[in-house]
Amino acid sequence: MAVVPVYLFLGFLDGGKTKFIHETLCDKRFQDGDRTLVILCEEGEEELDTSKYSGGKNVTVVTIDDKEQLTKKFLESSLKKSRAERVLIEYNGMWLLNDLGKELPRNWQIYQIMMMADSNTFNMYNNNMRQLVYDKINVTELVAFNRCREGFDKQGLHKIVRAINRRASIIYEYEDGTIENDDIVDPLPFDVNAPVIEVKDEDFGLLYLDAMDKPENYDGKTVKFKALVARNGKLPKDSFVGGRFAMQCCAEDIRYVGFLCRWSNASTLANKGWYTVTAKVKAENDAMFGGEKGPMFYVSDVKPANKPEEETVYFF
Numbered sequence: 204m205a206v207v208p209v210y211l212f213l214g215f216l217d218g219g220k221t222k223f224i225h226e227t228l229c230d231k232r233f234q235d236g237d238r239t240l241v242i243l244c245e246e247g248e249e250e251l252d253t254s255k256y257s258g259g260k261n262v263t264v265v266t267i268d269d270k271e272q273l274t275k276k277f278l279e280s281s282l283k284k285s286r287a288e289r290v291l292i293e294y295n296g297m298w299l300l301n302d303l304g305k306e307l308p309r310n311w312q313i314y315q316i317m318m319m320a321d322s323n324t325f326n327m328y329n330n331n332m333r334q335l336v337y338d339k340i341n342v343t344e345l346v347a348f349n350r351c352r353e354g355f356d357k358q359g360l361h362k363i364v365r366a367i368n369r370r371a372s373i374i375y376e377y378e379d380g381t382i383e384n385d386d387i388v389d390p391l392p393f394d395v396n397a398p399v400i401e402v403k404d405e406d407f408g409l410l411y412l413d414a415m416d417k418p419e420n421y422d423g424k425t426v427k428f429k430a431l432v433a434r435n436g437k438l439p440k441d442s443f444v445g446g447r448f449a450m451q452c453c454a455e456d457i458r459y460v461g462f463l464c465r466w467s468n469a470s471t472l473a474n475k476g477w478y479t480v481t482a483k484v485k486a487e488n489d490a491m492f493g494g495e496k497g498p499m500f501y502v503s504d505v506k507p508a509n510k511p512e513e514e515t516v517y518f519f
Contacts, residue, residue: 207282208289208314209307213339215296215328216245219319219349224291225251228262240287242267242278244295263287270298275306282308296328299338318343322351322360322375329363340367349376351383361387366517369416395420399481402428404511407447411460418486418498426500427481429508433461434474443469445480445500447516457515463491466502479508 210227212220224241227233228251238261241251251264263285267273282290290311294303307313318339320328325348329336340346346364351357357375364373373385391413392406400421402410407428414421430445438444446461464482472478482500489497 204310207311209311210291211316212293213318214320218321220293223319237288238286239289240285241291243293273306275308279308316343317345319347322348322355337367343371345372347374351375351377365389369412400426404429408449408516414498418496421484421498422486425483429479432472432476432478441465441467441469449516462500464500464502477508477510479506
């Protein structure tokens with residue numbers, strides 16, 4: 204069965220998704236003759252007019268008015284009727300992405316995920332619907348803030364995105380159509396060039412994000428941090444996980460995250476015990492990193508420690 208590439212456009216109502224899709228379909232690089240199915244999961248102010256595209260006869264637009272319509276059967280039927288070779292989905296910002304994931308046909312493969320947001324209303328959504336905001340930003344490759352005005356709070360928008368996703372590109376589109384790339388550098392609360400990188404209890408979340416994202420920056424470095432140790436029969440005898448429980452978007456979304464640590468005396472550690480760990484990091488390819496390069500911690504010292512005042516850490 205042939206793979207169907209899917210381009211996913213995320214954001215809230217009137218956030219600029221339809222306009223972005225329109226610009227995509229007008230792009231000469233996208234007008235290669237392939238038949239395209241566009242699935243709109245909400246109706247905003249703008250409408251798609253296929254007659255405006257040079258390849259308009261190859262574009263089929265389907266609208267979903269209710270989430271109950273979003274089923275695998277409906278998606279497969281729409282693809283068959285349109286005979287499309289690729290799919291663009293404008294997803295409803297009030298629906299969780301997991302619901303879409305459950306219904307996507309097996310041969311539909313997501314190629315690119317982009318999020319559009321109105322810079323003037325984004326904070327309102329973030330303040331009142333943070334779980335929905337997190338749900339979208341967490342997976343996106345690009346966040347495009349549009350309708351930006353002179354003097355807007357670029358730093359504030361940047362911080363919200365980086366608190367959730369440190370990999371996504373960020374761009375700002377002004378009302379006159381000019382586009383500015385985000386070039387804000389995020390300072391870390393610890394010195395990665397110190398002989399020993401000492402991480403405060405409250406900064407473990409940032410260490411985890413940065414080391415997992417850029418393991419090469421920690422290669423050969425020594426790190427000292429407090430961790431809740433996890434051990435089980437699935438790990439090698441000389442290994443344990445040193446981590447913390449982290450809140451991602453809300454109190455209902457707390458999970459344990461940590462680093463795989465190698466230590467010959469790992470079997471002496473108490474499961475769920477608190478310890479201060481000192482280890483040298485090596486950027487290595489390992490199955491636990493999905494075959495990619497990641498940070499492996501080779502422990503030189505472990506000492507029992509009192510649990511921190513705040514046991515849960517945050518990614519922002």
